[in-house]
Amino acid sequence: MTTIERERHRVIGEARLLAGLDQDLQQHLLTHGPLPELTREDYVQLCEAVGLRGRGGAAFPVAVKLQDLPARGVEAVVVNGSESEPASRKDRLLLTRAPHLVLDGAVGLAHALRAPHVLIAVHDTAAATSLREALMERDDQLAIEVRDTPGRFVAGEARAVLSALEGGTAVPPGRRVLPTRRGYHRRPTFLSNVETFAQLAVLARLGSRGFSSTGLISEPGTQLLTIDGAVQRPGVIETPTGVPLNTVLQYAGAEPGPVLLGGYHGRWLPRTDGVMLQRPEVSAGIILALGSGTCPLGEVTRVAEWLRSQSAGQCGPCVFGLASLVDDFARLTIGDPQGWHDAHRHLGLVPGRGACAHPDGVARFLTSALEVFDDDVQLHLSGQGCGRPVLGVLGGAR
Amino acid sequence: MNKLEIDWTRCDGHGLCAGLMPDDVLLDEWGFPVLRGREITAGELPDARRAILACPALALRLSSR
Structure with missing residues (x-):
């Protein structure tokens, strides 16, 4: 067995997804119980009853996604395990230490949708190894494939993942199409994030009432x-x-x-x-x-530089806009008031003008930085700076 | 219910659309189109179609949603 770097984890309240880590199939079934065979209608009703939302970031209601699939002819269930956000560790934790729970979620749903394929897109070897070892213990009567996809930030976007799975480049396509209508090989596809599938595996076992015994009323669990x-x-x-x-x-x-x-x-x-x-x-x-020992504007600029480098380079406003914004923030940090004005103008020019939501996300991050760090901005514009070094606590570009 | 739409993966900022439809398309400082986003009326459709055909990158489209 390969040594996997153990991800640190903790639980507040009841452990569900993290209830049985590092277990083989038999132990996993003892912890969670057998996976009930549910129909598509069961899954829709369960997801609706507990208001389950996708856990990849967009928080789209899972029931709506399921209902958007045609009644027959669903091609594949795709588990997006690319987790391209550098700070995120949760999906890797599930894939490396609770692979059976993720597989239960994907396989259970694939049977319910009568989808012949389950594809799991990952981009690190530990996750791929863990899944393949788990698959050897199972007999799911389905074609299940683990595929390595590229690790760039925008390559984690749902349609970029589909493109990579089809053997194309891992970039978002220019047309906004829904995977539920035109997904894997342009066929109806259910795609969601790793944690969503683990939640489905828990939900299928607990039922909506059991699932709702903790958390918010609007979105329990x-x-x-x-x-x-x-x-x-x-x-x-x-x-x-x-x-x-x-x-x-x-x-x-x-x-x-x-x-x-x-x-x-x-x-x-x-x-x-x-x-x-x-x-x-x-x-x-x-x-x-962030803590209090580091320069917020310097930290934000480093992250902005990293985000710029992660653009797929397909869309003009993203390529030029993000480069300009990095420059604006660098000038602002050394006290150039024109940098502040340019940043505000460019932040208005970037959102909604790309094939994916990368420019929108970067603009959201930087706009909130200018609001929340206004006192620091004023200090930097006064020419004296905030007097703190840039420690790199957020990661980003070195 | 027609609106102009841009495939940003295709658009190279040639700018012909802004020349042909100055009321609906502006250019930003990098030369890429900024759409006003309003409905294209039936009377404007011929102009819109001309702009779409003129786009060298085939990036401009009419969406009917």
Whole structure:
């Protein structure tokens, strides 16, 4: 057996997705019980009853996605395990340490939809190895394939994943088509994130009432969060939906300071009091604490530079807009007021003008930075700077 | 219910659309189109079709949603 770097994880409340880690199939079935054979209508009803939303970031209602599929002829169920957000660890944790739960979710749904294929797109070897070892223990009566796809940021976008699975380049296509209508090989496809499938496996077993015994009334159950940055105990946490942000920050030992919610495409929060962690705000569940020892504008500029480098380079406003924004923020950081004006103008020119939501996500991140760090912006524009070094607590470009 | 739509993966910023439909398309500082986003009326359809055919990158489309 290969040594897999053990992902750190914790649980607040009841462990569901993380209830049985590192188990073989027999132990897994003892922990979770057998997977009931449900029909497509059962899945729609369950997902509707508990308001299950996709866990990849867009938080689209799973029941709506299921109902958009045609009555027959579903080609494939695709598990998007590319987890291209650099700070996110939750999907890798599930794939490497609870592969049977993810497979249960995908296989159960594929049987219900009568889809002949299950495809799992991953882009690290540990996840692929773990899945292949798990598959050797199972007999699912289905064609299940584990495929390595490229690791670029926008390559994790649903349609980019489909393109890569079909043997094309892993970039989003120019036409906005729904995978439920034209997905894998232009056939109806159900595609969702790894955690969504693990949730489906839990939901199928617990039923809507059991599933709803924890979390919010509007969106019951648990969620996986990844917390990183200026924290003593970084890693993945399973919590009930709607848990207060401050509880999670305290639990992870976060330094006081600004918090970025939702990852690099997310928003800086003006304050953490009273913030409940739920979709869509929590997006793919990434919480980054900045702490107070680093220069916020310098950190934001480093992340912006990394995001620029991750553009697929297909769409003009993304290519030119993100490059301009990085330059604007760099100038702003050294006290050039024109950088501030240009940043505001460019932030208005980028959203909604690309084949995918990358420019929109970058604009959201940078717009919230200008709002939340306004005091720092003023310090930098006054020419004296904030006096703090750029420590790189958020990652981003070196 | 017609609106102009751009396939951003195709658009290279030639700018012909802005010349042919100045009321509906502006160009940004990099030369890429900014759509006003309003409905194309039946009377404007011939102009819109001309602009779509003129696009060297076949990036401009009419969506009927």
